[in-house]
Amino acid sequence: VPLRAMAAPRLLPRLLRPLQPASSGGRRRWASTSGTVGRGAFKALGESDLAAFRGIVGSECMAVGDAEELGPMNSDWMRHYQGQSRVALFPETSEQLSRILRHCNEEKIAVVPQGGNTGLVGGSTPVFDEVIVSTSRMNKILAFDNTLGVVTCEAGCILQTLDEYLRERGFLMPLDLGAKGSCQIGGNLSTNAGGVRYVRYGSLRGNVLGVEAVLPDGTILDNLSTLRKDNTGYDIKQLMIGSEGTLGVITKAAILTPRLASSVHATMLGLESFEMVLKALNSARSELVDIISAIEFLDSATMKLSLRYLDGTQAPMESDFPFYMLIETSGSNEQHDREKLESFLFKAIDVGIVSDGVLAQDRTQASSLWRLREGAAEALSKHGYTYKYDVSIPCDQMYSLVEAMRERLGASSDFDPGSDCTNVVGYGHLGDGNLHLNVTTKEFDEEVFARIEPFIFERVRDMRGSISAEHGVGRAKAEYLHMSKSEEIISMMRTIKATLDPNGILNPYKVLI
Secondary structure, rough: OHHHOOOOOEEEHHHHHOOOOOOOOOOOOHHHHHHHHOOOOOOOOOHHHHHHHHHHHHHHHEEEHHHHHHHHHOOOOOOOHHHOEEEEEEOHHHHHHHHHHHHHHOOOOOOOEOOOOOOOOOOOOOOOOOOOEEEOOOEEEEEOOOOOOOOEEEEOOOOHHHHHHHOOOOOOOOOOOOOOOOOOOHHHHHHHOOOOOHHOOOOHHHHHHEEEEOOOOOEEEEOOOOOOOOOOOOOOOHOOOOOOOOOEEEEEEEEOOOOOEEEEEEEEEEOOOHHHHHHHHHHHHHOOOOOOEEEEEEEEEHHHHHHHHOOOOOOOOOHHHHHHHHEEEOOOOOHHHHHHHHHHHHHHHOOOOEEEEEEEEOOHHHHHHHHHHHHHHHHHHOEEEEEEEEEEHHHHHHHHHHHHOOOOOOOOOOOOOOOOOOOOEEEEHHHOOOEEEEEEEEOHHHHHHHOOOOOOHHHHOOOOOOOOOOOOOOOOOHHHHHOOOOHHHHHHHHOOOOOOOOOOOEOOOOOOO
């Protein structure tokens, strides 16, 4: 029975109505380390090096001094970071990459690995004149085990391409990101990317069965196992996952993928306070435990930004609310799953946790709801200069950080469209305590930046949180790594780096400085 036809005299008619169809800054190096790190004692490229690279990949797989091609590779998509590399290489095989790194290691030439370059902490862009090594041409899907659900692919495969390939076979990627149309799986692995499906399928670390990687000296490390169980010694692949290209370059991966759910539902809720958001979260975890696949939240400021700057979007509800939640369920029984979600929603409204809500009636409507959440980063970039922060803190303290930042910057509690106004917005993955806190100004403002950092990292430290939930450390947070890792752990990280990369050629100036 469609929800709108259900007898519910105790509810206002507007509540839980079906979602209606949608109606037709300057560039600056923003990294904290940019002013404190000088160019390392690396060799400047000469003609003999260019000749060596041509001998490995050929002229057609090189970009030398081409400003049009190198421009986007020297800068991140947010335009916070700007490098000066004049050479990019596009190897097509692990063997070619091995020869490139062997030459660079012998000649002490710095290298920055690059996938889709969609990162937000400057981890994949040059700082100075490092050679860019792109994995974009290593983009083959090598095998798929339909019985175990294991896909084996090269690092340059686009996440969305992998997901579409798997969906045609009744499976899906355990990872879903807003940048899925351009990010590469190798980059996802090197940053241990999170995303909206984390609450259901966990981290990439738990879904990767094996990897192949090339070490800085050119050694090809073949750990491309597809076994679910392998308890023989150290789990070396975990060193590569999350290392942000500082220990090796991932070239291939074997990933365990879940079955595609036949029943998927999405609902967006309006709530009056973050306290109610937490109550709704606890209720959803209890009543939807077997089918819940995503729990996201966004504040009113984020919603208004998305509606203002994202084409084709419309307000999901007639009234505005201080907070919104987006809940997705995935299961195998359409009637059972829908009835369970409806029951949760009606109870939440009946006890006053939820004030209003819409329930998507089909995939198109569900996508329009997801657009409001996943398009937030795009909307922010259109409004002005954005200072982006990705942190993990206890769920009950998540929004207090947003409020503290607004108080510190004198920002309004809601979105102010004025071009000269400072806005502070919060959204994120509620199910795993991952907050995306963003500050926008008309253009980069040194004074505002100085009031944000290190304040935000100190508050996260005091909450016993992590300064990076899923974006990595890169350049942006290297200076503050000690606020999430102990001196002993950082010392061990340096030992591992020195062992695998004694010349320090691989992605220098990142993570450890």
